[in-house]
Amino acid sequence: MTSARSFSLPTGPFRATVSVPGDKSLSHRAYIFAGMAAGQSAVAGAGTGADVASTRRVLAELGVEIDGEHVRSPGVDDWTEPAGDLDCGNSGTTLRLMAGALSGRPYRSTLTGDRSLRRRPMRRLVAPLGALGADITTTDEGTAPVIVGGGELGSADVEIPIASAQVRSSFALAALQGRASSRVDSPAGFRDHTERWLSTLGLGVWESKTAFRIHPGSIPPHRYEVPGDPSSAAYLWALAATRRGAWVTTPNVSLNPGRIGFLQVLEQLGAVIDAEVTSSMLGDPVGTVTVTGRGLFSTEVRGTLTAASLDELPLVGVVAALGEGITTVADAAELRTKESDRIASTVAMIRALGGGAEETEDGFVVVGTGFLEPGVVETNDDHRIAMAAAVAASRISGVVQIEDAEVAAVSWPTFYEDLEAVCSSR
């Protein structure tokens, strides 16, 4: 990452209806499900960011042909043994989900990624996949490269101590290849896309609000229509929330309950939210969201709400700084394991823009004054910090400089152009 981007955006109220890029979590899953199925599937509307491209690249190494919307696969049982390491780039979802999908293969696969991904915790995969009988190793530090596969899988009932959709999904994709049914449980608040899809396909069933039983079986070929990404729409929702009289409508976005905690946080902070389910993707709700800006105050985010707004918490920091009063984010220690230590990066971003923020062990506290100031923001190669800083910049008179701003392309390649267009729409 090299270049900085300087920002000065129109600050008045805007009115905009915007289609956001295809959902990242659902795009990964659509390609992986299609890649595991034997035959011809299709994935329409997928995200165009670098992370989703990493999943496509890894599947291609295994013999899955992806051409435009078309995905043709021999099926997971007949994947080609990879010739070398599988490079997952910056994408934790690619690495963790593919580790599960590959753990029942008779050969060993090595999954690795860029410097940031190789710092992230992978030991959390070892106990659940190991319980299924998978042979899995990480480095001594518990990081990638992760080496998996080489034997047959049995069945297991596991309890995962964190609300991680990636670990749950990794386990489920492995358990599909086991000898008998398996069960996964964890604290609440996770995005349950994988479970909803498996349940719709007859490959699993909920046993409680958080416990899911997976039945071994083959994923059938399917046409996946990926809706827009609420974690991308969130930047536009925040933009509207921070301007009195502005509104934005985002049609056709995922409304999975594990993805839209941020809407509840915005409502608690004072924005007006209207969300309506209009369709579903394999049992996973999709719909239209409108956010209208009014005054902003302060709030508390903890427990299940923290889990359901995890990727948006840097943005919560920005919105809270532009509100009035003290906002507390707690139970968010997982933020330290993301593309950067997002507790440290969020607090540093707010302070760089003249705001008041403090780290706590498992979150942060923001002193909202209603305004931020020009400054230079370090992104620490983290797309969500770069994009949150751009939203802050849209409320600042003067120039904000975002270092390594192009890291936004990990999830939204045209983010800055789209943001400028929304700020200018009347």
Ligand code: S3P
């Ligand atoms: C994701 C799950 C979450 C989220 C990540 C995408 C997924 O991670 O933060 O951006 O697609 O399953 P965890 O499972 O680590 O909570």
